[in-house]
Amino acid sequence: MRVVRGEVPERAQNGLTPTMVARNLFLACQCFPTQDLEVALADDAIERIEASVSEIERLNDEICIVHIRPSGPFEYRAGQFVRLFMDARTSRNYSLASVPALDEDLMMHVRRVPGGRVSGWIFDHVKPGDTVTISEAFGDCFYVRGRVGQDMLLLGTGCGLAPLYGIARDALNSGHRGRIHLYHGSRDACGLYLGEQLGRLAAVHPNFLYRPCVSEASADGYWAGTPLEVALAESPDLTGWRVYLCGNPQMVEAARMQTFLAGAGSTEIFADPFLPSGTAP
Ligand SMILES: Cc1cc2nc3c(=O)[nH]c(=O)nc-3n(C[C@H](O)[C@H](O)[C@H](O)COP(=O)(O)OP(=O)(O)OC[C@H]3O[C@@H](n4cnc5c(N)ncnc54)[C@H](O)[C@@H]3O)c2cc1C
Numbered sequence: 001m002r003v004v005r006g007e008v009p010e011r012a013q014n015g016l017t018p019t020m021v022a023r024n025l026f027l028a029c030q031c032f033p034t035q036d037l038e039v040a041l042a043d044d045a046i047e048r049i050e051a052s053v054s055e056i057e058r059l060n061d062e063i064c065i066v067h068i069r070p071s072g073p074f075e076y077r078a079g080q081f082v083r084l085f086m087d088a089r090t091s092r093n094y095s096l097a098s099v100p101a102l103d104e105d106l107m108m109h110v111r112r113v114p115g116g117r118v119s120g121w122i123f124d125h126v127k128p129g130d131t132v133t134i135s136e137a138f139g140d141c142f143y144v145r146g147r148v149g150q151d152m153l154l155l156g157t158g159c160g161l162a163p164l165y166g167i168a169r170d171a172l173n174s175g176h177r178g179r180i181h182l183y184h185g186s187r188d189a190c191g192l193y194l195g196e197q198l199g200r201l202a203a204v205h206p207n208f209l210y211r212p213c214v215s216e217a218s219a220d221g222y223w224a225g226t227p228l229e230v231a232l233a234e235s236p237d238l239t240g241w242r243v244y245l246c247g248n249p250q251m252v253e254a255a256r257m258q259t260f261l262a263g264a265g266s267t268e269i270f271a272d273p274f275l276p277s278g279t280a281p
Contacts, residue, residue, distance in 0.1 A: 001025070001026060001028045001031075001039045001040065001041060001042060002023065002024050002025050002026075002039065002040050002041070002042050003024040003026060003037055003038070003039055004024075004038040004039060004040050005037070005038035006033070006035055006036055006037035006038060007034075007035065007037075008024065008026045008031065008033075008037065009026075009031060009032060009033065009034060011030055011031075011032075012026040012027050012028075012030045012031035012032075013025070013026050013027070014027075014030065015027070015267070016267075017140055017267045017268075017270065018144040018146075018267075019140035019141070019142055019144055019270060020140055022077075022142075022144055023140070025042055047135065047136040048085070048133050048134070048135060049070050049071065049072065049074060049133070049134055049135070049136070050070070050071045050131055050132070050133055051068040051069055051070040051071060051074075051106070051131070051132055051133075051134050052068065052069050052071070052129065052130070052131050052132075053066065053067070053068050053126055053127065053128050053129065053130045053131075053132060054067045054068060054069050054105050054128060055067040055105070055128055056126065056127065056128060059193045060190065060193070061112070062111055062112050062190075062191070063109060063110070063111050063112075063158075063159065063191075063193055064109075064110050064112075064122070064123060065097070065107055065108070065109055065110075066094075066107070066108045066110055066122060066126070067105040067106070067107055068105060068106050068108070068132060068134070069104070069105050069106070070106065070134070074106070074136075074137075075100075075136075075137070076096055076100060076106070076136075076137035077100070077137070077142035077143070077170070078096060078097075078098065078099040078100065078142060078143065078163070078166030078167055078169065078170040079095065079096065079139070079141045079142040079143065079163035079164070079166045079167040079170070079244070079272075080095070080096055080137040080138060080139040080141065080142055080163075081093045081094060081095040081096060081137065081138055081139050081163070081272065082094060082096065082106070082108075082134045082135050082136070082137050082138070083134065083135035083138075084108070084118065084122075084132060084133075084134050085132070085133040085134070085135075086117065086118045086121050090117060090118060091118070091135070091277075092118040092119070092277055093138075093274075093277075094108040094109075094110060094162075095108065095109070095139075095141075095159070095160075095162040095163040095166075095246065095272060096108065096137065096162070096163065096166055097109055097161075097162040097163065097165045097166045098166060099166055099169045099170045099173060101170070101173055102169060102170075102173055106134075107162075108162060109159040109161060109162035109165075109193075110122050110123070110159065111158055111159045118277075139163075139272060140270055141163050141167070141244055141246060141270045141271065141272045142163075142166075142167060142170070142270075143167045143170040143171045143174065143176075145174055147178075147242075148174075148175060148176050148177050148178065149177050149178045150178045150240065150241070150242050151178045151179040151180075151181075151240065151241045151242070152167075152171065152176070152178060152179065152180045152181070152241065152242045152243075152244070153181050153183075153231060153235065153238060153241050153242070153243045153244070153259065153264075154167060154168060154180065154181065154182040154183070154243075154244045155183050155185075155227045155228060155231055155243070155244070155245050155246075155251075155255050155259075156182075156183070156184055156185070156227065156244075156245070156246045156247045157184075157185045157186060157226075157227065157246075157247035157248040157251050158186060158191060158247050158248065158274075159247065159274070160184075160245075160246035160247020160248065160251075160252075160272070160274060161184050161193070161194065161246075161247075162246075163244070163246045163272055164182055164184070164244060164246055165194060165198075167244055168180055168182055168201070168208065169201070172201065172205050172208060176207070177207060178207065179207050179209065180205075180207055180208045180209070181209045181211070181231065181234075181235065182198065182208070182209065182210050182211070183211045183213055183223075183227035183228075183230055183231045184198075184210070184211070184212050184213065184227060185212075185213040185214070185215060185226050185227035185228075185230075185251070186213075186214060186215070187214065187215055187216040187217070188214055188216060188217045188219070189212075189214055189217070189219045189222055192212045192214070192222070195210075195212055198210040198212075211223050211227070211230055211231075211234075213225055213226060213227045213229075213230045226251065227251070227255075228251065228254060228255045228258055228259075232258060232259075232262060235262075236262060237262060237263050238259055238262040238263040238264040239263035239264075240263070241259075241263070241264050241268065242264070242268045242269075242270075243255075243259045243264045243268060243269045243270065244270050244271075245259070245269065245270070245271040245272070245273075246271070246272045246273075246274070247272075247273075247274055248273075248274065249273035249274065249275050252271050252272070252273040253273065255271075256269055256271055
């Protein structure tokens, strides 16, 4: 459940991930309140907010970056996702690549799925000036302040870069001093994007490493292999690391297992598999 008002006893949060604690989630079966608490179900009553589309950047035929500006205050953490409504009944989840402290607009990276209803609608119909409806922000995949020296591994495929881009910039902007290693993968170089911006970040921040990886073709300037393969070859021991995994569900599940076997603690692994709508998580 989630505490809406009041202080949740620490014991009721034992074993939860730091991001769940930051969202005021707790285990109802372990909670013996010491004061009045107002509580809700963890994902109760989705709030809907109107937002105006301020810009759409077409990076190529498959990927675009959508900038939207909520009509009122909007609380979120870089790396969380929102539900974007095409109509009252049809919605899909999109991760936020923007950072509250750095960006005025919310930013989403959208890949056109062949025959996809909502991604097709975004590409073919949504335009600057339109009003769209989004949900509040959800998800546990975000940067948690506090352990500024901890090393962080960020692995993503395709638009799985969106939350990782937000998390990396949020961490750097918060003065994170540990290593931040971001591996972005695609079958070929066409599926990789924001390389210049990420290269610039790496040039400015010595603790930030960016590796664009291609798995099915070799190309100059890219690392050969999946992001997981390249990352584990470079950092085989992940003891003490925090890990973020986003994008293709098969990659995310394989990486969850492999990074755990390489030493990352299970409560230090945060994952957002981009499951198609209607798929149980
Ligand atoms: C937590 C979360 C975060 C997400 N973040 C992003 C994001 O930042 N950017 C982004 O582009 N997408 C993201 N997605 C995926 C997104 O929510 C939609 O599933 C995707 O845009 C396809 O929706 P659609 O309506 O276009 O396709 P649909 O009409 O739902 O599906 C059309 C066909 O494509 C298949 N399909 C649907 N989704 C996928 C997929 N992801 N890969 C392969 N085949 C698929 C379906 O099975 C169906 O056969 C995220 C998903 C989750 C769960």
